[in-house]
Amino acid sequence: RKEVEQDPGPFNVPEGATVAFNCTYSNSASQSFFWYRQDCRKEPKLLMSVYSSGNEDGRFTAQLNRASQYISLLIRDSKLSDSATYLCVVTLTGNQFYFGTGTSLTVIP
Amino acid sequence: DAGITQSPRHKVTETGTPVTLRCHQTENHRYMYWYRQDPGHGLRLIHYSYGVKDTDKGEVSDGYSVSRSKTEDFLLTLESATSSQTSVYFCAISGDLYEQYFGPGTRLTVT
Numbered sequence: 001r002k003e004v005e006q007d008p009g010p011f012n013v014p015e016g017a018t019v020a021f022n023c024t025y026s027n028s029a030s031q032s033f034f035w036y037r038q039d040c041r042k043e044p045k046l047l048m049s050v051y052s053s054g055n056e057d058g059r060f061t062a063q064l065n066r067a068s069q070y071i072s073l074l075i076r077d078s079k080l081s082d083s084a085t086y087l088c089v090v091t092l093t094g095n096q097f098y099f100g101t102g103t104s105l106t107v108i109p
Numbered sequence: 110d111a112g113i114t115q116s117p118r119h120k121v122t123e124t125g126t127p128v129t130l131r132c133h134q135t136e137n138h139r140y141m142y143w144y145r146q147d148p149g150h151g152l153r154l155i156h157y158s159y160g161v162k163d164t165d166k167g168e169v170s171d172g173y174s175v176s177r178s179k180t181e182d183f184l185l186t187l188e189s190a191t192s193s194q195t196s197v198y199f200c201a202i203s204g205d206l207y208e209q210y211f212g213p214g215t216r217l218t219v220t
Contacts, residue, residue: 004151032207034208042214044152049208087151095140096154097142097154097209098151099144099152102151
């Protein structure tokens with residue numbers, strides 16, 4: 001069983017739409033959670049950390065549900081520039097990082 | 110952007126040859142990591158370093174070795190490249206144990 005699983009999509013949404021991604025993790029001892037964004041043929045870039053209380057950064061909201069072992073990312077008012085692959089990352093101990101395979105998002109004009 | 114560079118950015122090599130990839134950082138971060146990224150898999154950790162001359166294996170370390178003789182440099186060596194090592198290799202750095210920043214990647218093709 002994979003440590004982290006994501007729906008690969010693709011998600012194709014119109015500009016201005018709200019879209020949500022989920023990521024499930026298998027180990028209840030997981031400690032830290034992140035969302036990264038990766039553009040085609042580029043390196044992953046940290047989008048936001050995910051805190052137990054949930055956190056928001058502009059149009060992006062991340063939430064953690066420890067009971068059900070998933071994290072989510074909500075993007076409001078989608079822009080063309082949001083088109084990318086979104087990776088969730090879960091850590092166990094300090095150097096055990098597990099990446100999801102990514103969810104592809106295309107925002108359509 | 111974090112100061113991380115990788116060299117070479119692209120390389121084609123033949124099966125059985127040794128290959129060394131270099132990661133260089135200007136952030137003075139303690140932790141450095143090597144990952145590979147393949148279709149259908151998330152990024153997978155090959156090796157990491159938690160200080161000069163301190164390294165440890167990751168999830169997919171077979172066939173790879175690393176060295177870190179200076180804080181700023183982390184080298185990944187494929188002793189005898191195989192076609193299964195064709196991949197995109199990313200270096201990452203972290204000032205603490207959790208938030209990582211990635212280099213631009215190296216595309217390696219083993220023919």
